[in-house]
Amino acid sequence: MKFILVFVCLLGLSLGASLKRTPKPCKSPALMTGAFTFSTQNEAAWLYAGYEYDAFQQRMRIYETGYINNQSVTYDFLLHYAQGVVYQIDSKAKTCTKAPLADKFLPLGVPTNATLTGQVMLGAGGPGEGLLVDTWHGYLEGLEYYVTVTEFGCIPVTELVRTKEFGWVILSYFNNVQGLIDPNALNPPPYCPGQAVKTQGRPMDFFSVVHKMKKHTA
Numbered sequence: 001m002k003f004i005l006v007f008v009c010l011l012g013l014s015l016g017a018s019l020k021r022t023p024k025p026c027k028s029p030a031l032m033t034g035a036f037t038f039s040t041q042n043e044a045a046w047l048y049a050g051y052e053y054d055a056f057q058q059r060m061r062i063y064e065t066g067y068i069n070n071q072s073v074t075y076d077f078l079l080h081y082a083q084g085v086v087y088q089i090d091s092k093a094k095t096c097t098k099a100p101l102a103d104k105f106l107p108l109g110v111p112t113n114a115t116l117t118g119q120v121m122l123g124a125g126g127p128g129e130g131l132l133v134d135t136w137h138g139y140l141e142g143l144e145y146y147v148t149v150t151e152f153g154c155i156p157v158t159e160l161v162r163t164k165e166f167g168w169v170i171l172s173y174f175n176n177v178q179g180l181i182d183p184n185a186l187n188p189p190p191y192c193p194g195q196a197v198k199t200q201g202r203p204m205d206f207f208s209v210v211h212k213m214k215k216h217t218a
């Protein structure tokens with residue numbers, strides 16, 4: 001709810017903001033490491049997760065924060081879009097399952113046919129301070145979305161997507177850095193089923209993966 005309010009404020013502010021340059025749809029850096037929160041319209045609980053993202057090979061790892069530095073976290077997913085598989089990894093028990101991944105890879109950033117809804121300066125102080133962000137609106141695969149990215153660098157800030165299963169879902173990105181901090185995290189660990197092994201279970205997509213994780217950690 002808080003995120004929705006913040007977002008509405010952003011929209012309101014943006015109406016009054018003057019455009020300093022004409023924003024263009026953009027792609028986020030192809031390699032990124034960071035964290036995001038995930039919440040849904042109808043539930044109070046939310047999730048804070050770390051991620052690594054590789055648009056070149058269409059791979060994404062999502063894990064509870066703390067996983068990289070301390071092995072105590074065991075709830076963890078690796079999404080390989082090109083192969084259409086999602087690995088659920090328990091690094092403590094060294095077990096791994098392989099399920100079908102149903103959705104297409106959608107690169108982070110702003111689709112080329114999105115419409116600009118506004119540009120605002122976040123946390124603005126004096127000249128040259130604050131963060132200039134652009135908010136865009138559109139539809140992808142039939143789903144309505146708003147996406148906010150930084151004007152310089154096209155780093156994701158917030159995504160709102162209206163899903164069929166969960167209503168509006170809100171992703172807010174934090175601590176993004178360009179590049180991969182642990183490139184090996186995008187390969188399945190050796191104890192995962194190999195390429196020849198068939199996937200098992202129901203097909204998942206990005207939102208069902210994150211939602212499953214959220215239920216587990218809430």
Ligand SMILES: *[C@@H]1O[C@H](CO)[C@@H](O)[C@H](O)[C@H]1NC(C)=O
Nearest residue numbers: 066067068069070071072073
């Ligand atoms: C990892 O977490 C455990 C407890 O969950 C703790 O005992 C251990 O000291 C931690 N290790 C590091 C390297 O922080």
Ligand SMILES: *[C@@H]1O[C@H](CO)[C@@H](O)[C@H](O)[C@H]1NC(C)=O
Nearest residue numbers: 113114137138139140141142
């Ligand atoms: C933009 O393109 C996507 C797929 O490429 C499509 O699903 C969507 O309907 C298009 N229109 C808008 C306004 O986003």
